[in-house]
Amino acid sequence: xxxxxxxxxxxxxxxxxxxxxxxxxxxxxxxxxxxxxxxxxxxxxxxxxxxxxxxxxxxxxxxxxxxxxxxxxxxxxxxxxxxxxxxxxxxxxxxxxxxxxxxxxxxxxxxxxxxxxxxxxxxxxxxxxxxxxxxxxxxxxxxxxxxxxxxxxxxxxxxxxxxxxxxxxxxxxxxxxxxxxxxxxxxxxxxxxxxxxxxxxxxxxxxxxxxxxxxxxxxxxxxxxxxxxxxxxxxxxxxxxxxxxxxxxxxxxxxxxxxxxxxxxxxxxxxxxxxxxxxxxxxxxxxxxxxxxxxxxxxxxxxxxxxxxxxxxxxxxxxxxxxxxxxxxxxxxxxxxxxxxxxxxxxxxxxxxxxxxxxxxxxxxxxxxxxxxxxxxxxxxxxxxxxx
Numbered sequence: 001x002x003x004x005x006x007x008x009x010x011x012x013x014x015x016x017x018x019x020x021x022x023x024x025x026x027x028x029x030x031x032x033x034x035x036x037x038x039x040x041x042x043x044x045x046x047x048x049x050x051x052x053x054x055x056x057x058x059x060x061x062x063x064x065x066x067x068x069x070x071x072x073x074x075x076x077x078x079x080x081x082x083x084x085x086x087x088x089x090x091x092x093x094x095x096x097x098x099x100x101x102x103x104x105x106x107x108x109x110x111x112x113x114x115x116x117x118x119x120x121x122x123x124x125x126x127x128x129x130x131x132x133x134x135x136x137x138x139x140x141x142x143x144x145x146x147x148x149x150x151x152x153x154x155x156x157x158x159x160x161x162x163x164x165x166x167x168x169x170x171x172x173x174x175x176x177x178x179x180x181x182x183x184x185x186x187x188x189x190x191x192x193x194x195x196x197x198x199x200x201x202x203x204x205x206x207x208x209x210x211x212x213x214x215x216x217x218x219x220x221x222x223x224x225x226x227x228x229x230x231x232x233x234x235x236x237x238x239x240x241x242x243x244x245x246x247x248x249x250x251x252x253x254x255x256x257x258x259x260x261x262x263x264x265x266x267x268x269x270x271x272x273x274x275x276x277x278x279x280x281x282x283x284x285x286x287x288x289x290x291x292x293x294x295x296x297x298x299x300x301x302x303x304x305x306x307x308x309x310x311x312x313x314x315x316x317x318x319x320x321x322x323x324x325x326x327x328x329x330x331x332x333x334x335x336x337x338x339x340x341x342x343x344x345x346x347x348x349x350x351x352x353x354x355x356x357x358x359x360x361x362x363x364x365x366x367x368x369x370x371x372x373x374x375x376x377x378x379x380x381x382x383x384x385x386x387x388x
Contacts, residue, residue, distance in 0.1 A: 043151045047144060051356070059351070060374035063358040065191070065221075065334055067254035068370040071289065072301050078292035079258065079285040090284035097282075097291045104294065105245075105264050106234065113273035114282045118220055118248035118261030121273070122185070123149045125244065125263065128272040129182045129214050130155040137176045138185035139168045141192065141363050143218065146185055156180070166193030166328035166336060170201060174208040184209060187218045188231055192358065192366040193338075194330025196225055199232040206240055214269065216244050220261075221332035223252040223306045224313070241266050249286075251333065252302055252309075253293045260286040309333050313369045319379050323386050337382075338364040350381045 051061065070076065094114050102109040115121045122145065130136060132154040138146045140159035150157040158181070160173045168186065177184065186205075188197040202217070209215055217233055225231075237243050248261035260282050265273060282290075292298060316335060320327060328336050339346050340362055347359035355377050358366045367378050 039151065044147055057352075057354055059354045059356050060370060060377060061356045062368040062370045062374055062378070063356045063366075064256075065251060065332070065366075065368045066256050067251065067305075068368075068374070069254055069305060071254045072293065072298050074295065074298055075253070075255075075289050075292040079289040082285040082288035085284060088284075089280050090282060090287060092280050094282050094287050097287045100291055100294050101262060101264075105237075107264060108267075111265055111267060111270045113263040113265055113270055113277065114287075115261060115277050116259035116281050116286075117250055118218065118246045118263075119143075119145050119149070120259075120278075120281065121246055121261050121263045122146075122216070122218070123153070124273045124277045125214070125216055125246075126150055126153045126155060126183065127276040128269065131182070133180065134182040135178060135180040136183045136185065137173055137181055139173065139187060139190060141360060142185070142187045143191050143220075155182075162190070162193060165195065166190065166338065167195040168197060168201075170197075170205045174205060177209060177213060181210075181213050184213060184215045185218060186215065187220075189221045189225060189331040191221065191332060192334065192360060192364070193328045193336045194332045194334060195328050196229075196331040197231055198229070199236065202231065202236055203239075206236070206243070209242070211242050214242050214244060215240070216246055216263075218246040220246070220248045220251055222247070223302070224309055224333045225331045226310065237264065244269055249290045249293060252306055253290070255286065255289050255293070258283070258286040258289055260290050309369055312372065312375055316369060316375050316379065320382055323379075323383050325382060325386070334366050334368045336364050336366050340364070346385060349385060350378075353377070353381050353384075355381055 048064065095109065098109040098112040098114065101112045113121060113124065115124055126136065126149050130150070130153060133156055135156045135158050136150045137158045137160060139162055141162060147157040147159065158176050160169055160176050163169050168190065173184065186197060186202070189195065206215060219233065222230060233245055237245055245264040246261070250256040250261065263273060293302065313330060313333065313335065317327065317330065320335065328338070330336060337346060343359045343362060343365050346365050347357045350357050355374065360366065369375060
């Protein structure tokens with residue numbers, strides 16, 4: 001029986017069945033005449049990484065850019081300990097975590113906006129700055145959620161095609177900005193293709209963007225970038241009042257299942273993000289785990305893990321190049337095969353051989369850099385595909 005409903009006096013459960021458990025009632029649903037928001041029928045659905053099939057074949061799932069390593073023990077223990085108070089609401093202000101992140105980024109704690117992953121923070125950003133019909137410019141193909149977030153909040157998506165090498169076409173993105181543009185999204189390293197932006201490229205781009213247009217730099221995969229050439233976002237942020245940084249604990253930190261990410265914003269925008277976010281979005285276990293991952297010992301272990309991923313990525317890319325694959329230069333924890341119309345075919349080919357990949361329509365296929373055995377299987381499958 002639905003919550004809050006009471007059974008009429010004298011009526012038994014047999015006479016008043018639960019609609020969720022009675023097959024007959026499920027087959028005879030009332031007509032729905034509710035009015036849904038216009039445009040939802042045109043909104044793309046988010047497609048998550050395909051899970052491994054349970055058909056007796058041992059498969060490696062490398063379709064979601066998840067960490068193949070579990071959380072660091074101290075981080076896991078912090079999350080478990082936080083469950084002791086799960087009957088209470090979490091700290092809505094996340095004061096301790098925001099203070100630690102503020103110190104990490106050299107900003108006031110009030111400039112940190114938290115939510116359930118950087119994708120949720122991106123949604124808050126759209127709600128805070130984009131009105132009905134306002135435009136949001138972003139590269140495409142890029143993060144799958146961008147057009148969904150924009151369209152679901154009434155904005156107009158302005159996707160700008162990537163270059164032939166899978167990079168942002170910053171000149172075309174600057175040219176796409178109009179009087180209706182309120183937000184520009186940059187994804188570096190770009191998911192799913194992998195190339196990254198340099199400090200010089202971003203500075204040149206920002207010089208062409210009106211100061212009232214917010215530019216979000218999504219760095220979900222920053223930790224996997226070569227440290228010698230990683231984007232200097234700290235300086236960029238200090239120099240530009242319209243820049244906001246997006247980060248996540250889902251990837252290197254291995255907290256994808258706990259859902260926590262954040263933005264580093266200038267004060268006015270940070271306040272706006274706080275106004276539109278879902279209250280208590282960052283759970284107590286997520287806050288505890290994120291805070292524990294910032295501790296010196298955990299940070300050192302995460303740095304070692306990042307180096308291992310970079311080394312494996314270099315090995316995989318070199319081996320694929322030796323097989324005559326011409327792939328984008330990835331700085332993420334993944335590699336991308338620009339296979340066009342054969343993308344689904346390649347993904348099915350790999351699945352039958354024990355590797356679950358992420359196909360992107362008629363654009364390409366992404367493979368996460370995971371454990372050595374999974375990476376070796378990717379190389380074997382790629383070689384077999386080339387030899388057909």
